[in-house]
Amino acid sequence: MNxxxxxxxxxxxxxxxxxxxxxxxxxxxxxxxxxYLFYMCWSPKYSLLMLLSTxxxxxxxxxxxxxALGKRKLWLVLSFVSNLAILFFFKYFNFTADIITRxxxxxxxxxxxxxxxxxxxxxxxxxxxxxxxxxxxVYRKDIQAERNFADYALFVSFFPQLVAGPIERSGNxxxxxxxxxxxxxxxxxxxxxxxxxxxxxxxVLADNLAVAVNxxxxxxxxxSGGEFIIATLAFAIQIYCDFSAYSDIARGSAxxxxxxxxxxxxxxxxxxxxxxxxxxxxxxxxxxxxxxLYFPLGGSRCSKAHHLLNIMIVFTVSGLWHGAALTFVIWGxxxxxxxxxxxxxxxxxxxxxxxxxxRDGAGWLHIxxxxxxxxxxxxxxxxxxxxTLSDALHILHAILGTVKHGFIVDFSTSxxxxxxxxxxxxxxxVVLLVADWFISEKDLAGKINxxxxxxxxxxxxxxxxxxxxxxxGAGYDPQDFxxxxx
Amino acid sequence: xxNNKTLRETPHPVLLKKELPALLCLLLALxxxxxxVLRILTPKRMDYxxxxxxxxxEKENTIDxxxxxxxxxxxxxxxxxxxxxxxxxxxxxxxxxxxxxxTYRYFLESLKTQSPKAVFIEATGMLYDRSNRSIKAxxxxxxxxxxxxxxxxxxxxxxxxxxxxxxxxxxxxxxxKAGIEEIRSNLHGYDADLLAGYTxxxxxxxxxxxxxxxxSEDPDNYSRNLAYAEKIVERCLTDGIKPVFFISPTxxxxxxxxxxxxxxDLTALGATFVDFNDDFEMLSLDFSxxxxxxxxLNCLGAExxxxxxxxxxxxxxxxxxxxxxxELWEERIAHYSSLREGMTLSTES
Numbered sequence: 001m002n003x004x005x006x007x008x009x010x011x012x013x014x015x016x017x018x019x020x021x022x023x024x025x026x027x028x029x030x031x032x033x034x035x036y037l038f039y040m041c042w043s044p045k046y047s048l049l050m051l052l053s054t055x056x057x058x059x060x061x062x063x064x065x066x067x068a069l070g071k072r073k074l075w076l077v078l079s080f081v082s083n084l085a086i087l088f089f090f091k092y093f094n095f096t097a098d099i100i101t102r103x104x105x106x107x108x109x110x111x112x113x114x115x116x117x118x119x120x121x122x123x124x125x126x127x128x129x130x131x132x133x134x135x136x137x138v139y140r141k142d143i144q145a146e147r148n149f150a151d152y153a154l155f156v157s158f159f160p161q162l163v164a165g166p167i168e169r170s171g172n173x174x175x176x177x178x179x180x181x182x183x184x185x186x187x188x189x190x191x192x193x194x195x196x197x198x199x200x201x202x203x204v205l206a207d208n209l210a211v212a213v214n215x216x217x218x219x220x221x222x223x224s225g226g227e228f229i230i231a232t233l234a235f236a237i238q239i240y241c242d243f244s245a246y247s248d249i250a251r252g253s254a255x256x257x258x259x260x261x262x263x264x265x266x267x268x269x270x271x272x273x274x275x276x277x278x279x280x281x282x283x284x285x286x287x288x289x290x291x292x293l294y295f296p297l298g299g300s301r302c303s304k305a306h307h308l309l310n311i312m313i314v315f316t317v318s319g320l321w322h323g324a325a326l327t328f329v330i331w332g333x334x335x336x337x338x339x340x341x342x343x344x345x346x347x348x349x350x351x352x353x354x355x356x357x358x359r360d361g362a363g364w365l366h367i368x369x370x371x372x373x374x375x376x377x378x379x380x381x382x383x384x385x386x387x388t389l390s391d392a393l394h395i396l397h398a399i400l401g402t403v404k405h406g407f408i409v410d411f412s413t414s415x416x417x418x419x420x421x422x423x424x425x426x427x428x429x430v431v432l433l434v435a436d437w438f439i440s441e442k443d444l445a446g447k448i449n450x451x452x453x454x455x456x457x458x459x460x461x462x463x464x465x466x467x468x469x470x471x472x473g474a475g476y477d478p479q480d481f482x483x484x485x486x
Numbered sequence: 487x488x489n490n491k492t493l494r495e496t497p498h499p500v501l502l503k504k505e506l507p508a509l510l511c512l513l514l515a516l517x518x519x520x521x522x523v524l525r526i527l528t529p530k531r532m533d534y535x536x537x538x539x540x541x542x543x544e545k546e547n548t549i550d551x552x553x554x555x556x557x558x559x560x561x562x563x564x565x566x567x568x569x570x571x572x573x574x575x576x577x578x579x580x581x582x583x584x585x586x587x588x589t590y591r592y593f594l595e596s597l598k599t600q601s602p603k604a605v606f607i608e609a610t611g612m613l614y615d616r617s618n619r620s621i622k623a624x625x626x627x628x629x630x631x632x633x634x635x636x637x638x639x640x641x642x643x644x645x646x647x648x649x650x651x652x653x654x655x656x657x658x659x660x661x662x663k664a665g666i667e668e669i670r671s672n673l674h675g676y677d678a679d680l681l682a683g684y685t686x687x688x689x690x691x692x693x694x695x696x697x698x699x700x701x702s703e704d705p706d707n708y709s710r711n712l713a714y715a716e717k718i719v720e721r722c723l724t725d726g727i728k729p730v731f732f733i734s735p736t737x738x739x740x741x742x743x744x745x746x747x748x749x750x751d752l753t754a755l756g757a758t759f760v761d762f763n764d765d766f767e768m769l770s771l772d773f774s775x776x777x778x779x780x781x782x783l784n785c786l787g788a789e790x791x792x793x794x795x796x797x798x799x800x801x802x803x804x805x806x807x808x809x810x811x812x813e814l815w816e817e818r819i820a821h822y823s824s825l826r827e828g829m830t831l832s833t834e835s
Contacts, residue, residue, distance in 0.1 A: 185500035420662035450498045456508045464519050473655040474645060 001041040003249040004202050004472070011038065015159075016256045020183040028154050028177060031257070035159040039122070042163070046121040049086065054156045056082050057131040058149055061138045065145030072139060079135040087128050090121055095324035123163030125321055129288055131156050134170040136292050143170050151177045160253035164246045166264040166284035173259075181258030191256035193445050193455070196462040197435075198248030199470075205432060206242035207471030208425050209234045212415035213385065220391045225402035226409040228395045232378050234415075235385045237429050240268065243282070267440045269377070269433070272369040274338040277377060285321070289314050308343060312336040322384070327392055331383040338376055424469055524653055526669050527660040530676070531627045533685040535560045535581040538627045540679035541596065544577060545814075549600045550807040551576040551799070553683070554592055555608025556584045558734040561782040564792040565682035566818040571796035573806030575815060578683025581624035585614045586714035588624050588637050593718050595633040597725070603804065604728035607718065609748050609759070612711045612731075613701040613740065616641055625650050678814055680821040687784040690833045693773040697780065699738040712751055719755045729757040735766055735791055737773070738780040760798075762791070769794050775831065785829065 001008050015034045022030055040047045060079035064072050088096075094115045101113040134155070138145045146152040155173050181187075216223050216231035223231070247264035254261045264283050271277035278286045297310040312333070319332015353360060379396070386392035402408075411419060438444035448455050531537055535557065551574060553559050559580035568576050579596045581588065589611055621642055626649075628634040638650040649656045664672070715731070722729040731752045733745070740748075749759045762769070769790050771777070776787030783791055 185502070185505070186498075189500050418662040424662070452504045452508050456512050460512055460515050460519075463516060467516075467520065467654055468523060468658055468661055470658070473658060474649055 001038060003246060003253075004199055004207075012253050012256070016188070019181075019257050024180050027181075028151055031159070032150055032154045032157065035154065035157040035162060038159040039157065039162060042122045043119070046119075046124075049090075049121055049124070050127055050157060051153070053083055053086060053128060053131055054153045057135050057156070058146070058152045061135055061145040061152075062147075064135065064138045076135055076139045080132060083128050083132055087124060089116075090118055090124060092320075092324045126165050126167055127156050127162060129285075129321075130167050133167070133288055133292055137170045143174065146170075146174060158254070158259075160250040160259075161261055164243070164250070165282070166247055166250065166262050167288050168261060168284070172262055176259050179258075184258070187258050188256050189449055189455070190445075191252040191254075193449060193458070194248040194252030194255070196252075196459060196466075197439075197445075198245040198252065199466055200245075200428075200462050201241040201248065201432065202245035203466050203470035203472060205425060205428055206238050206245060208417065208421060208469070209238035209241070211471075212417050212422075212425075213238055215416040216414065217385055217387065217391070217395075220386075220394050220398075223398070223414060224408045224410075225398040225400070225405065226407040227414045228382075228399050229402065229407070230409060231415070232382055232385075232395075232399075234425075236269070236374070236378050236381050237425075237432075239381065239384070240265070241432065267436050269374055270370055270437065271373050271377075272366060273342060273373055274335060274376060275342070277373055278335070285318070289318055293317060304343075308340045311339050311343075315339070326389045327383045327386055330389065330392070331380050334380045334383060338380075428465075428469070520654055523661075524657060526672050527657045527664055528653065528672065529657075529660070529664075529668075530672060532679075533560075533681070534623075535578075535584070535683070535685070536624055536627045537579075537679055537683055538595075538629060539676035541577065541579055541683070542599070542629070543676050543678040544599065545811045546599050547601045548807070548809055548811045549575050549577045550603045550804065550810070551606060552593075552596055552600060552602045552604075553578040553580060553606045553608070554584070554589050555580045555606075555611050555734075556614070557582050557685075557782060558610055558736065559606075559608045560683055560685045561687055561778060561784075562734045562788050562791050563795065564684045564785075564788050564822065566684075566815070566822040567789055567792035568796045568799065569810075569815045570819050571793060572800055572804070573810070574796070574799055574804050575807040575810035576682065577679075580608065580683065582620035583614050584611050584620070584624055585616050585641070586611055586711035586718075587616070587641060588621070590714040590717050591628070591633040591637050592624075593721070595628060595631070597721075601725075602727055604730055605718070605722060606730045606732055607715075609731040609733050609752065610740070612708065612715060612748055612752075613744065614711070615702040615704065615707055616710070622646055622649060622656075626653065626656075678811075680818050682818060684788070686822075686825055687778040687782065687788075688829050688831055689778055690775050690784055690786070690831050691777055691779045692775075692833070693737045693777045693780065695737075697738045698741050699736075699781070701740065701744070712755075715752060715757070716755050719757045723756060729755075730760060731757050732760040733763055735762045735769055735771065735783070735787075736781050737777060739763055762795075765794070775833075784831070785826065786831070 001011060011034075015031070018030055018034075019027055036047050036050075039050060057079050060075045062068075063075040064079075068075065097114045101111050104111050134143075134146075134152075137143045146155070151174070154177060155168070155170065158168070158173070161168060213231050213235045216227055217235070220228075244265040247261075251261045251263075262284055266280040266283065268277055268280040271280050294310055294314045297313060298306055299310060300307045302310070315332045315336030316329060317332070318335070319329045322328045322331070352358075358365060382395050382399075383389075383392045386395060411422060415422065417425070435444065448458050531539060553563055553565075553576060557580070560578045563576075563578060565576040565578060568574055577600070579592050581592065584592070589607060593605060593607075621637075625634055625638055625642070634650075638647060642650060645655075719729045721727075731748070733740075733748075739745075745761060749761070752759045771783070771787050771790060776783060776790065778784040778787070
């Protein structure tokens with residue numbers, strides 16, 4: 001049940017209606033049932049896995065809270081080890097076995113690779129991290145352990161954010177699960193716009209761009225450096241639209257039932273540095289890593305070398321979180337390296353600015369930083385999107401080759417999109433970036449929601465554009481949200 | 487990190503008295519938008535049956551005989567040839583692999599604008615399976631109304647049903663494919679069909695022998711088709727229309743048992759049954775030049791059959807249509823002549 005399907009919209013509408021019709025005492029049970037039903041649409045048997053993970057963290061949370069056997073840390077470790085073991089088994093076993101086999105083959109010990117034929121449970125990384133975050137919060141005494149199992153299970157499985165985030169925090173969710181949410185038309189109104197905006201991003205931009213990106217990236221031997229540059233730029237927009245669309249629809253869906261989910265994106269491509277980018281991209285994951293990994297490692301309150309090492313550890317783990325493949329690991333390492341190099345060069349940069357009398361807040365410098373950050377991000381995206389590491393290296397080599405061979409692009413055949421479709425996604429991308437800035441910086445959504453006529457005009461424009469240009473219908477293969485695979 | 491930013495709750499309340507009219511306006515605007523987009527993007531249906539757009543351009547009550555059925559109707563009968571030989575105005579409202587429930591709806595819908603003296607229904611449709619691939623083509627171009635909605639709900643499922651209920655699902659992606667000429671033509675709409683529902687075929691496949699055609703043997707399928715044939719006959723008898731079920735001349739034929747059962751069942755309903763394969767020799771069809779494929783005639787074969795059919799219609803007592811659109815029929819005769827003059831028969835071995 002994809003968010004961009006009619007069946008999800010019906011499912012959501014039905015649940016919103018039920019939620020407000022039912023007595024407040026049983027609303028959470030209804031949402032819990034709906035959430036498990038939602039998850040079972042992908043894989044009924046893996047809902048048991050989610051239930052197991054929920055049970056483990058629930059019990060460990062209680063044991064930590066009560067200092068059972070006087071060993072709070074033991075229960076925390078038990079929660080981490082068991083949940084990460086499940087995650088490892090389903091997500092990383094084959095990858096690890098492959099790496100070990102390759103390494104042993106490299107040193108002359110020839111072994112047959114051992115692989116497990118298991119499908120990756122949808123959203124396992126998301127709900128596992130959310131549940132683990134809860135255990136840490138209890139351990140740190142930031143919150144009390146949740147006694148009500150149904151409420152806790154709903155916290156882990158709440159359907160709007162279950163399979164692709166935002167990775168919620170116990171501090172933000174539990175009080176909302178306990179509160180009475182009266183029916184307010186304002187909530188419905190405030191939820192509709194993010195849902196429509198998300199559907200626009202997903203169906204009009206992400207899925208159309210995916211056609212061009214897949215065409216190029218799935219046949220790296222058949223394309224020029226210029227085409228790789230365009231496909232990589234397209235992927236940067238695609239992945240942003242795809243992922244932020246999911247978050248928007250999740251937030252809008254939750255809002256309709258009176259829940260406020262955390263913001264996950266904040267104009268990431270307007271970041272002035274990679275560090276700034278990670279403050280704006282997948283905020284719920286970045287903040288999770290900051291609070292539950294970076295700070296416990298010592299953060300920046302340690303020696304410079306240790307600090308830089310902490311950054312590298314966090315981003316390597318972040319890469320691994322995204323996928324069990326070397327390409328994701330390199331992507332994570334690259335993002336870490338950007339920041340390490342930036343920190344190492346910081347004194348030199350300051351000296352250079354002083355020497356050249358460059359004002360740090362100059363407008364042109366800001367634009368230059370945004371552009372450089374975007375370029376660096378795109379280079380990293382090559383590893384994220386490429387099917388294999390050798391593909392990624394081939395693509396990088398081809399892009400560098402444009403300096404020598406020129407920027408050669410065949411727009412008519414290389415992207416499997418017509419000239420009109422390319423123009424459409426270009427125009428929509430510009431609209432997206434401008435609108436995104438206004439949404440994030442000027443509360444455009446809030447302003448639109450104040451007045452009936454502009455709001456309905458925006459509804460009309462978004463629905464009309466989705467109906468006309470959206471990727472749906474006969475002959476279309478609806479693309480899963482990219483982040484489902486994580 | 488901005489981990490606790492939430493959707494802002496605006497202080498502006500929602501007032502139902504403002505919301506409801508706005509919602510209605512939105513729905514209306516979206517409906518108009520979809521109609522406009524579909525008008526521009528839906529490819530015109532000009533041949534191969536289901537030519538409802540052109541049928542709608544016929545002057546009311548100017549047709550004396552309506553032909554229904556499948557491709558065996560729209561490929562084998564040339565109304566302008568019949569008119570040229572008899573003055574009888576006919577029109578073909580058939581569709582590919584059409585089953586009787588759909589034919590029934592075609593029949594009801596076409597009676598809204600015409601009052602024929604007789605309806606001729608190609609009887610092979612009695613043997614078609616409801617799950618065939620052509621249901622979408624049959625229903626997509628029908629005017630909106632119960633005659634479209636009922637078979638959409640009853641005869642289709644899954645994605646096919648969605649496409650028929652919401653045609654944007656099928657055609658929205660043509661926005662970057664439809665050229666200016668097509669858009670202009672679509673905006674102009676339909677003109678009267680100069681071939682009156684006939685599909686002009688110029689390819690010849692040499693036929694070596696008469697073969698037997700196999701059909702679905704599902705008895706439920708047949709009885710369902712028969713039930714709708716009965717409805718057609720009932721309505722015909724009520725309205726004073728003569729119902730005729732016929733079998734087109736073809737080289738791939740149903741076996742004699744099925745054919746005899748068809749004759750028995752359909753005549754029992756009160757309809758006339760004619761098998762033109764019985765007159766096959768009299769049609770003088772040339773196996774090397776007159777067939778489009780094993781099932782269908784090309785224009786040469788269709789001419790021979792239509793001329794024979796014209797003779798039979800006169801023999802059966804049908805006379806020149808009194809209130810036909812004579813000017814249009816003259817244009818149709820001229821149009822067909824020009825097509826024939828410019829035609830080169832291509833042969834497929």
